[in-house]
Structures are given as structure tokens and as C-alpha cells.
Amino acid sequence: VAPFAGVVSRFHAFAWECGLDEAGRAAFWQECESFFGPGRLNSLSPATLAGSAKAAALVIHDAGDDEIPVAEGRDLAEAWPASEFRQTDGLGHVRIIRDRRTVAAATDFLSRES
Numbered sequence: 001v002a003p004f005a006g007v008v009s010r011f012h013a014f015a016w017e018c019g020l021d022e023a024g025r026a027a028f029w030q031e032c033e034s035f036f037g038p039g040r041l042n043s044l045s046p047a048t049l050a051g052s053a054k055a056a057a058l059v060i061h062d063a064g065d066d067e068i069p070v071a072e073g074r075d076l077a078e079a080w081p082a083s084e085f086r087q088t089d090g091l092g093h094v095r096i097i098r099d100r101r102t103v104a105a106a107t108d109f110l111s112r113e114s
Helices: 007-017 022-036 046-050 070-079 100-113
Strands: 057-062 083-088
Touching: 007 022, 046 070, 057 070, 057 100, 070 083, 083 100
Parallel strands: 057 083
Antiparallel strands: none
């Protein structure tokens, strides 16, 4: 529900939300790379990893999500071989989790896949 598809885009959004300037972003990126390994952040992206996924997935994302753009949900679903994409409207990033139609869709999907 409301997933991101790329680590780099989330990194930049998080750094911006934290108010990091250019030097702060560079230091933060360097710290992340020292933890995960040089060049590994891109390979850890959900969309990259999804290409080899064997399980089915249901991706639900709201068109009005102002924290993670709906395009990232679509990108993840397109990269995931056995996935379904469902878009909601008017729920944003948080209300989507409590929406009865979203919960029903997830429950139905899990029931079919188990």
C-alpha cells in the first residue's frame, strides 16, 4: 500500500524533509553508502528487486498521495512480474490504510494467493 519504487528518490525526499543542505545530503549519502556498500543503494530499490520476485503482489496507491507519488506504485507494479495495480482516489498516503475498500481488496488478494 502506497509503496515507493526507488531508493534514490526516497533518499532525496527524506533529505529535503529533514532540511538538509547540499553538504548535509552528501554526508548522509556517504554514510548510507558506507553502511550498504558503494553503489548498492540503487540495487536495493524495490523496483529493481521486484524483477526477480516469484510471489504475486497487489500494489494499491492513491492518485492524490502527496508523500509518495502514485507513479512510484505503478513503477513497482510494472517491475513486479506477477502483480496487480489498483489506484484509489481521494485517500492520500495515510487514509488509504484504513479505507474499507483497500482492506477488502488486500484481504481478497491474500485469500486468493494463500
